[in-house]
Each structure stands twice: as structure tokens, then as C-alpha cells.
Amino acid sequence: MTNYTIGFAICGSFCTFGRVLDHLQTLCDAGFHIIPIMSFNAYSTDTRFGSAVSFAERLENMTGHSVICSLEQAEPIGPKKMLDLLIVAPCTGNTLAKLATGIADTPVTLAVKSQLRNDRPVLIGISTNDALGTAAANIGTLMSRKNYYFIPYKQDDPINKPKSCVADFSLLLPAATEAISGRQMQPLILQ
Numbered sequence: 001m002t003n004y005t006i007g008f009a010i011c012g013s014f015c016t017f018g019r020v021l022d023h024l025q026t027l028c029d030a031g032f033h034i035i036p037i038m039s040f041n042a043y044s045t046d047t048r049f050g051s052a053v054s055f056a057e058r059l060e061n062m063t064g065h066s067v068i069c070s071l072e073q074a075e076p077i078g079p080k081k082m083l084d085l086l087i088v089a090p091c092t093g094n095t096l097a098k099l100a101t102g103i104a105d106t107p108v109t110l111a112v113k114s115q116l117r118n119d120r121p122v123l124i125g126i127s128t129n130d131a132l133g134t135a136a137a138n139i140g141t142l143m144s145r146k147n148y149y150f151i152p153y154k155q156d157d158p159i160n161k162p163k164s165c166v167a168d169f170s171l172l173l174p175a176a177t178e179a180i181s182g183r184q185m186q187p188l189i190l191q
């Protein structure tokens with residue numbers, strides 16, 4: 001699978017950026033060609049977890065590819081059949097809602113729309129504290145749609161954040177390999 005190209009789209013779950021980028025390295029090490037994509041918010045917001053520029057630079061250094069950070073840059077993904085797989089990780093509650101309702105107004109959501117028009121897979125790695133609340137309906141909607149796969153996820157802090165779920169990003173490589181082959185990695189729900 002090393003000649004496969006994967007789009008790696010990052011949304012504004014800033015506290016997971018460090019972890020996600022560490023695990024993205026496993027895809028790079030496995031020889032996949034990675035094209036990084038960032039939502040407008042992920043690309044432009046400095047937080048206590050780091051500056052937007054530092055994350056974008058790290059992504060570019062890891063992948064050797066400039067970050068897709070505009071609608072114009074994301075649009076060709078479909079017409080040029082650029083990606084064998086598109087991963088959205090971390091995927092926020094906000095982006096889940098947009099994907100579930102067909103809104104494509106960020107580089108990430110437009111990349112997904114563009115990928116799906118070619119009947120190609122999208123792998124979602126959720127990270128949202130309303131996964132078992134408002135976002136539950138959206139996650140369910142996407143789970144029942146063709147070509148959507150999920151990185152296995154679990155409740156990350158049931159006592160203090162009872163509605164929160166986060167993907168196990170350490171499963172990025174096996175979940176991506178399965179999704180490219182048209183399969184959902186199991187078990188989907190982790191303890």
C-alpha cells in the first residue's frame with residue numbers, strides 16, 4: 001500500500017494535536033504519501049496547546065507537502081482523484097455536524113465532499129465532548145453512510161465528561177489500512 005496517497009485533515013480539537021501528529025508519523029513511516037489539510041480554525045487559531053504556525057510547520061516537515069488550507073486548494077481533490085483515502089482526525093463536533101448535513105464551507109468539509117464524489121473512503125477520528133450528546137445523531141448519520149469509516153473510539157473520561165468520546169489515535173495505521181480495503185476496523189467501540 002506504500003504507493004497510496006492519503007489526505008490527512010485536521011480540525012480544531014487542539015488538545016489532541018500533539019498526540020495525533022505523533023501517530024501520523026506511523027503512516028509516514030509506513031511509506032504512505034500524505035497530503036495535510038487543515039480547517040480554517042485549525043490553521044489560524046493559537047491556543048495554550050501551541051501556535052497554529054508551529055503545527056502547520058510540523059505537518060509540512062513530516063509530510064513534505066504544503067498544507068491545504070483554502071477552499072481553492074481543497075476543490076481539486078475530487079476532480080483530480082488525488083486521494084486513495086481521506087482521514088479526518090481529530091474531527092470536531094462542529095465538523096461532524098457539517099458533514100452530516102452536507103455543509104462544505106471549510107477545507108476539511110470540502111475535501112470530504114470532493115473525496116465522496118469519487119466513491120472513495122473517508123476515515124473519521126472523533127474528538128468531541130458531546131459525542132454522546134448533540135453529536136451522537138451526527139455520528140450515527142455518518143456511520144450509516146457509504147464510504148465512511150471510524151477510527152475505534154471510547155469514552156475518555158466518563159466521570160467528569162460523561163458525553164465525551166475520543167478516537168484511539170494509536171490505531172491510525174490499522175484503521176487506515178482497513179478503510180482503504182473497504183472495511184471498518186473492529187471493535188469499533190473500545191472499553
Ligand SMILES: Cc1cc2nc3c(=O)[nH]c(=O)nc-3n(C[C@H](O)[C@H](O)[C@H](O)COP(=O)(O)O)c2cc1C
Pocket residue numbers: 010011012013014015039040041042047048091092093094095106127128129
Ligand atoms: C483550546 C480549544 C480546544 C477545543 N477542543 C475541541 C475538541 O476537542 N473537540 C471539539 O469538537 N471542539 C473543540 N474545540 C472547539 C472547536 O475548535 C470549534 O468548534 C471550531 O469551530 C471547530 O472548527 P472546525 O471543525 O472547522 O475545525 C476547541 C476549541 C478550543 C479553542
